[in-house]
Amino acid sequence: MSFRPGNIEIFSHTMNFDFMKWRHLTIGFSAVLTVIALLIVAVKGLNYSIDFLGGVEANVSFKDPGIHREAIEAAIKDAGIGAVEMTTFGGLEAKDEGSTYVIRLQREPGTAENATSDKAEKLVAALKSKFGADKVVVGSITNISGKIGKEEEIRGYLALLLAFGGILLYIAVRFDARFSPGAVICLVHDVIIALGFMTAIGKPFSVSSIAAFLTIVGYSINDTVIVYDRIRETQILAPRLSLVEVVNRSINQTLNRTVITSATGLVALLVLSFMGGGAIEDFALTMFVGILVGTYSSIYVAAPLTLMMDGVLRKMGWKLADPLEKKKAEKDPNFVPPVVVRKKTPK
């Protein structure tokens, strides 16, 4: 470990910590965490945003600091618009200039199926008539009908499945079939835990959440592929080592790189989640959690699962993945090297 500026090395290069010794414990821990995340989602329910359910979401700024939340809610109720959810829109603006709210009006099932409702205009008109048209500034309005919402949701799930399938295939082709289930289960585990965390803190589940999950998939697989690449290389160079030992060495060797890359990514995301502006902040927070979990899972979920797959495949008789055994298999047992007979010794 050296911390000289310009030559920082976080983990010593001679480190040989036995990661795989703890793999049973950590797989159990990961499984428990996944189950907890699923339970949170099942019990608390996903906080569907209007992207999937349909409805109206308006981002309205009130330029008068004297206008309070209760007054706004009362005005909306008086206009007979229905139950709305108001959240303050974050950002670094000064509070004395007034505040910005995100007003969300979910679509009632049965209305506005095939076309958008006119609730958005009603809402803005009601607010403007109550507080004065100059004090109410509409930042943005999003109005989604039920039909589109349902389609977006299904497309989101399909997109995740497609990403998993594509990666499964690529890793099976590029590395070996043993590696791909581990990688994909590691990704699924990351997405579920990120989803559980976001549901636990009550963030909305929208199209950008699915985008964040897909990006988490992209990053986590990055880490996992680095470890797999090193495993593949170590196997070729040191074929007599057991897979457990190979995996341990690979993880030890790539530990520096993993930690530094994750740290860089996390720093960038931290900046975004504080300063990115309302829409990006949720996205950045999801990704932050996702990269944290993804780094852990590349070491402690992907690799142990690969070992398990290896064991399973060996029992099934598929042993040819080992390069040395491949060479042995290629050798012809009846091969007899030709005998060179010299008549005379050379001068």
Next chain:
Amino acid sequence: MHRKGCYLRHKKERKKTNVKELQRSSASCFPESFCFKVQLLPFSSDTVMKFKLQVSRVYHAAASLKDEGRVFRNLPLFWWVKVALILIALVFGLAYTIPTFTGDPSAWPRHDSGEMKGQPRKWGHRFVQNWLPDSRISLGLDLRGGLHLLLEVDTEQSIRDALNRALGRAREHATTAGIKVGAVDIKPDHHVEIELEDPAKKDEFVKMVSDQSYLLTFDRLDGNKLRFVPRQTEINTYTSQILQQAIGTIRNRIDQFGVAEPSIFQQGDHRIVVQMPGLQDPARAKELIGNTARLDFRLVLNEHAQDKLEALITEARAALTLPAEDSGAESVRRISQWLRENKKISANATLMLGRQYDTANKAKITAVQPYLVELNPKLTGDLIEDAQATRGQDSIIPTEVVSLKFKPQGAKIFGDLTTEARKSENAPHQIAIILDENVNSAPVVNEPILTGNAQITMGRRLDSELAAKEAQDLALVLRAGALPAAVKIIEERQVGPSEGEENIRVGLLSSAVAAALVILMMLLIYGNSGLVANFAMIFNVMLILAFLAAFGATLTLPGIAGIVLTMAVAVDGNVIINERIREEMRAGHSVKQAFYKGYDASFGTLVDAHVTSAVAGLVLLVYGNASVKGFAITLLAGIIATLFTSYYVTEVIGQWLVEKTNIKRFH
């Protein structure tokens, strides 16, 4: 060469300087992998290290003498070629990125007169205008403000209307030919059942139907019912024609509305995306787009007197359990159908309501008057050549009026229609002007109008400016053409201009801070190669922006977040390479050897890692909505650019540093 004792032999020959021997033996005896395997032999690390140093020196000397392989004393020609390629990429990147940052060309101060008339005053602007390409990064709606609409076109109804019209014409031909046609039933899946009084005449009638519409083919005869099935390919063609026509009409309307850079395109089979950046009045634009503007002229029939008609309507409402206040178009259609089926009105008549709207609140209906008109209009709005909004002269309270001028064919049909209305048996002598299934007016025809001019009176409004705008909008819509089918808005996103600017500011600020932190981290951790990596990262960001500008992709706020994430990915590539170089140095190689080996070994790793990330990015590109697509585009562009910058550019720079300078540590 992996013979046992190979290394011992060369240990003995260490002091000899027989170059040829060394060449012959060393070039084949010391491949790189040998050094790895030595690591596993049970010698102490000191011995191993010393041995490897010797090996590498020998190899280095031999190879450089023979001038082969990748280790050179001087930088080879190939290096200069690489530098040239990178410079070209740099120039390309700068050329496409700079125009975006120089502001709007129409806002540049220009020379008013003289030989430089029209040229911008500042030399920088002149350079940008004359030498650099004209592409700017187009900002998405959440950075610029504007309106985004997703419209669904009701092609079903349109096909049904087309079938109705065709079968109506066929029926007329049949009646003149003496074939009696009974009820016509169009089912939801476009199957048609027609009742024929005389089944023997079926061939003639089938020919008449096929003449009128190519959307149907004859299926079979059931008793005295003829069944027709739809031709799917023709219907598909017709649907795509409707979509194209709708897109053209909407584009016409928007052009006349005066929006800069709108984009309208088809999505899927039935949907149209309309994007209008920088729009000031979204409500008016939405009305303009959704307005079907179906105009037709029909003869008013005199089968029943007014009060009898109202009694029939009440009866129909009771039978269909419709409330008395329900005057919507759909319920009127149902009432008409019920009346036709129960033979209360003739088969070619239909009910239309003339609705009076409240002057203040357009949605409230104050009065309703029923009219019995022809079922199939002979004169429709597509035969209008021009429409202008003018002020009516003929009453004390000025009303807005839209004057219509028909095309020659339309003028002829209008002449025939008014002549028919003038005939004595059509007693009220009225022609109903129907706009969007609402009887706008039913003027009495005093004499046949052969000039091809007509007028539509607009309702009165309290606000004369609003009334004038309404008349202008209607005239615009009639000029641009009626929509071939009804469109519904299924998704709408509006962003105000102030929010757009705010988003840009926030996006730029957060990317700047993130970039600064990442640069700092790389310098602290890696020193010299961190500096090179930072330069590569900035080059990367510039290439992404150039790519966006060159290909006309839009930059959205998530796109800016994508650029920040790409910085992390770019840096990751260099981290992999540098860690590899550090490993090689520890294994005992010289700086140069470690450098080359590091780059060689990490290329495969980089490709694998980036391709798998790109898979996720591609899925995002296909799946996402407009703003997520912006993110996916920057992410993918970043991944492609990263392979170029993090690997290639840093390799070339590092090669120069390592070969030509006395740098002790590159990693």
